[in-house]
Amino acid sequence: MIGSKSKRKQAKLSPNQSKTRAWLFTWLDVLAIGAWGILMLRYWLTGKLNLLIHPDYFWLVISGGIGLIIIAASKAWELLRRRRNSGTATQHVTLFPPGISSSLLLVTAIIGMTFTPRVFASQTALDRGVTDSLGATRAQPQAFRSARNPEERSLLDWVRTLNVYPEPDAYTGQSAKVQGFVIHPPELPPEYILISRFVITCCAADAYPVGLPVKLSSSRQAYPPDTWLEIEGTMMTDTLAGKRQLTIQATSLTQIAEPENPYEY
Amino acid sequence: MSQFNNAFTLFLSLLVEAMPFLLLGVLLSSVLLLFIDEQQLITKLPKNPLLGALVGSMIGFLFPVCECGNVPVARRLLMQGVPTPVAIGFLLAAPTVNPIVIWATWTAFRDQPEIVVLRILLSLVIATIVGWVFSVQKDLKPLLQPAIAKSWEYNFVPKQELKKATPTSPLLQSGTFLLNQPGQMVRMDATVLQASLAATAPNKPLSDRLRLLVDNTIQELRELGAVLVFGSAIAAFIQVAVPREVILSLGYGPVTSIIAMMILAAVVSICSTVDSFFALSFSATFTSGSLLAFLIFGPMIDLKAIGLMLSIFKPKAIIYLFALAAQLTFLFTLFINLQII
Numbered sequence: 335m336i337g338s339k340s341k342r343k344q345a346k347l348s349p350n351q352s353k354t355r356a357w358l359f360t361w362l363d364v365l366a367i368g369a370w371g372i373l374m375l376r377y378w379l380t381g382k383l384n385l386l387i388h389p390d391y392f393w394l395v396i397s398g399g400i401g402l403i404i405i406a407a408s409k410a411w412e413l414l415r416r417r418r419n420s421g422t423a424t425q426h427v428t429l430f431p432p433g434i435s436s437s438l439l440l441v442t443a444i445i446g447m448t449f450t451p452r453v454f455a456s457q458t459a460l461d462r463g464v465t466d467s468l469g470a471t472r473a474q475p476q477a478f479r480s481a482r483n484p485e486e487r488s489l490l491d492w493v494r495t496l497n498v499y500p501e502p503d504a505y506t507g508q509s510a511k512v513q514g515f516v517i518h519p520p521e522l523p524p525e526y527i528l529i530s531r532f533v534i535t536c537c538a539a540d541a542y543p544v545g546l547p548v549k550l551s552s553s554r555q556a557y558p559p560d561t562w563l564e565i566e567g568t569m570m571t572d573t574l575a576g577k578r579q580l581t582i583q584a585t586s587l588t589q590i591a592e593p594e595n596p597y598e599y
Numbered sequence: 600m601s602q603f604n605n606a607f608t609l610f611l612s613l614l615v616e617a618m619p620f621l622l623l624g625v626l627l628s629s630v631l632l633l634f635i636d637e638q639q640l641i642t643k644l645p646k647n648p649l650l651g652a653l654v655g656s657m658i659g660f661l662f663p664v665c666e667c668g669n670v671p672v673a674r675r676l677l678m679q680g681v682p683t684p685v686a687i688g689f690l691l692a693a694p695t696v697n698p699i700v701i702w703a704t705w706t707a708f709r710d711q712p713e714i715v716v717l718r719i720l721l722s723l724v725i726a727t728i729v730g731w732v733f734s735v736q737k738d739l740k741p742l743l744q745p746a747i748a749k750s751w752e753y754n755f756v757p758k759q760e761l762k763k764a765t766p767t768s769p770l771l772q773s774g775t776f777l778l779n780q781p782g783q784m785v786r787m788d789a790t791v792l793q794a795s796l797a798a799t800a801p802n803k804p805l806s807d808r809l810r811l812l813v814d815n816t817i818q819e820l821r822e823l824g825a826v827l828v829f830g831s832a833i834a835a836f837i838q839v840a841v842p843r844e845v846i847l848s849l850g851y852g853p854v855t856s857i858i859a860m861m862i863l864a865a866v867v868s869i870c871s872t873v874d875s876f877f878a879l880s881f882s883a884t885f886t887s888g889s890l891l892a893f894l895i896f897g898p899m900i901d902l903k904a905i906g907l908m909l910s911i912f913k914p915k916a917i918i919y920l921f922a923l924a925a926q927l928t929f930l931f932t933l934f935i936n937l938q939i940i
Contacts, residue, residue: 398619538612
């Protein structure tokens with residue numbers, strides 16, 4: 335019974351047609367999976383992976399990419415060999431519906447290859463809400479390095495330190511030297527900017543901004559949003575938007591290139 | 600434009616992070632298919648629905664996969680005709696109750712071991728209850744996607760029929776058999792029959808098995824990968840379109856924080872292997888109960904997983920699962936916030 339049904343079905347397509355279709359769709363699978371493997375390795379090799387995920391998970395992406403390539407390659411090899419022997423192709427693959435899934439994967443991979451992931455910018459930071467508090471949450475060891483020279487602290491170190499001991503006055507007069515990008519929060523007076531960094535825990539999906547206000551001697555128009563700056567100055571307490579906040583009184587602002595790794599961890 | 604760029608970066612980051620886990624899950628699922636005698640495993644599973652659900656919830660310990668990886672395994676188990684409570688228990692608990700996730704949660708919440716313990720315990724309890732509830736529905740077919748339903752039913756039919764019908768070239772014949780059902784997902788049917796083939800011919804040469812393994816891996820990667828692309832796109836879109844502030848500002852109270860974290864869990868769709876680090880960033884501002892809600896509910900149901908689950912269940916079943924899991928998570932974590940338990 336089963337046999338007769340299958341014969342009826344197969345009669346609809348000529349053997350050559352169906353074989354070619356199956357062959358094409360299998361190659362489409364190979365291409366889609368291979369392309370994903372290449373995409374993942376490519377992000378790693380071009381150093382773009384750190385825009386997407388935390389370095390701790392690089393090995394996963396790398397081995398995943400290699401795994402995908404191995405699977406695609408072994409299927410490709412089998413297809414090539416099969417073609418030489420011709421005619422041994424299993425016919426159950428001949429009636430694949432149009433390769434929509436593989437096309438979707440392939441197209442995504444190709445777009446991924448042509449598209450450069452972008453570092454989140456000031457607008458995203460404003461949307462997500464910049465904060466100088468983390469919660470004891472990221473209670474990483476760094477948070478307790480209070481003995482560290484203040485000017486060696488990164489922006490995230492400052493925020494972590496502030497989390498452990500939130501009284502801004504405790505830091506008054508300490509010197510600061512931090513790097514980050516500029517945000518112009520609407521609620522701050524015009525001679526203030528926010529110097530900010532994105533922190534990621536796992537991947538760009540959980541990136542969240544941290545930042546500290548910086549008091550300039552002139553209007554912030556000289557430092558448009560998203561400019562990367564290295565700011566040196568001393569710490570002070572300021573009341574901004576009705577809240578006492580640790581603020582950097584800038585003494586020097588140097589424009590720097592966007593760091594290769596724009597996130598902090 | 601910048602919004603689009605952000606969305607695309609998010610989209611890619613979710614995909615790049617999830618793809619290795621998906622690969623791992625699909626590979627494990629394929630190995631399970633070809634190298635483990637599932638019929639044996641299935642016959643050993645307890646018949647009692649409650650016990651079955653509990654055992655199913657703990658099968659995750661054998662398969663350390665997150666929620667993008669457990670769907671192919673659950674699908675495979677259902678296709679092999681495992682009892683419903685076992686499959687549901689596995690589907691809901693496996694992403695949490697497995698060594699890798701426990702280790703990751705422990706790394707993140709070393710200071711609050713109760714979070715680690717409660718996460719595992721409550722996930723087990725909720726998965727078992729939901730599995731048990733689903734055991735009332737003896738005939739799963741109305742809840743399953745047609746192709747899965749067919750093989751589920753097929754595997755419930757005594758094996759002799761298959762043997763009778765299997766001629767000299769079982770792969771070829773069986774592959775075409777289910778193609779006759781109009782409008783069905785043909786490829787999955789082919790897989791089913793490969794599965795039956797593998798189960799009925801355990802002594803096939805290793806090279807053949809490896810070839811089937813690759814074929815099956817490709818098939819599932821293609822299908823689940825495409826769904827993952829879809830789910831990640833939705834998750835990325837919502838993350839960009841709805842400011843996270845809105846979700847977070849929903850509140851800090853014992854009730855609102857739980858609701859906010861559950862919504863966040865569903866929206867962010869983060870992999871259970873890494874979600875504890877994500878939750879860690881809220882541990883100062885959010886109640887313990889809400890963090891637990893995030894850690895328990897997220898791996899069970901999120902936008903990405905819904906996409907993947909649609910390859911098994913009809914939307915109706917997913918709504919049941921979603922509602923049950925959400926209510927139980929909410930109740931239990933509320934008890935914790937109110938210090939009732």
